[in-house]
Amino acid sequence: MKEPTPRQQEVLHFITSFTELNSCPPTVRETAEHFSISVKAVQDHFTALRKKGYIAPSEGRSRSLKVLIDDPEFKKPYRVPVLGTVAAGLPIFCAENYDGSVYVPASLIRKDGDYFALYVSGDSMINAGILDGDLALIRRQENASNGSIVVAFIEEDEKVTLKRFFKEPARIRLQAENEAYGPIYCQNVRILGILSNIIRNY
Template sequence: MKDLTQRQQEVLSFISGFTAEHSYPPTIREIAQHFSISVKGAYDHLNALKKKGFLRLEDKRSRTIGIIQPPREEEPHTVCIPILGTVAAGKPILAEENWEGTVEVPRSMLKAQKEYFALQVRGDSMIEAGILDGDTAIIEKSPIAHNGEIVVALVDEAVTLKRFFKEANRIRLQPENPHFSPIYSQNVQILGRLHSIIRYYH
């Protein structure tokens, strides 16, 4: 068996983790999306892994990837993401970056080479986006955002979770609840973009 490149090792680990999590392998398109590469680029990695004896691959048909030899140093199937405090889905509230434990998230849910943190949601201004009081928001660290994305933003030393819009001379942070008004400011710092929501039922 030939040695793997770092990216081939990452692709093999992703396939292994995804298969363990879902009980079926990822599609070539899902692999391409996870690594932010083209479908052809993903197929080239799979073909290389097949030639090196690590994968079984039946042409380009969906979900026919089979692992012959697992990754040599297989990564855990879950990632512990730090919970750093509370975010307001309502009026902005002061939130210091305090470590409040961790939340485990399947590795297959996360993008490769991205950093994440979690915040506890308080308030109901984002209920029409499916975000409820008590939810745990998984945030992809990013200093920038595109119009319409849900972001964690720092406004006047307070942290809030809203939909982001850049207007002519100001930023509009839009709630998803008709009972709440938008927040307008020229001084907004983007801390990250909403990646997913975790909700526990008791």
């Protein structure tokens, strides 16, 4: 069997871990959002993984991927610190108080990444599938592309919020995913990290 490329391996890990957490495989769009790549790029990765024998369609399901290779690396848990609560409604102050830890599949973690988790408070990101009480897995980084979902520290108010990030010519726009909430406009924003995954208990 031909080995997947490093990027294809990441996609394969994501399919497996997403399926474990959600009892169904990810869609092309969910995979594209996770990796911040185009839908076409994801389709190319899926096609390559099918040809190499790592995944196959599962008949009779709208989410039709199944992983054919049982890699034990997928099962190893990774310990991520939980640092409190982040607002997904109006911003609220969030001190980085250690609030225990959560174990997530290693396949959700990039080897070159540093991660933390925050509980979501509020409903302003519901159209992005992020609900009140969800646990957001965040990859630490200080920059983001437009449209990324970020944890942002608004320096003027010393508040932290979870929103889509847009850099405009003279300001930063933090956009909700709920029509009931308007955008937040600000000048001084520090990005604390990028949303990597949502963990939800049913």
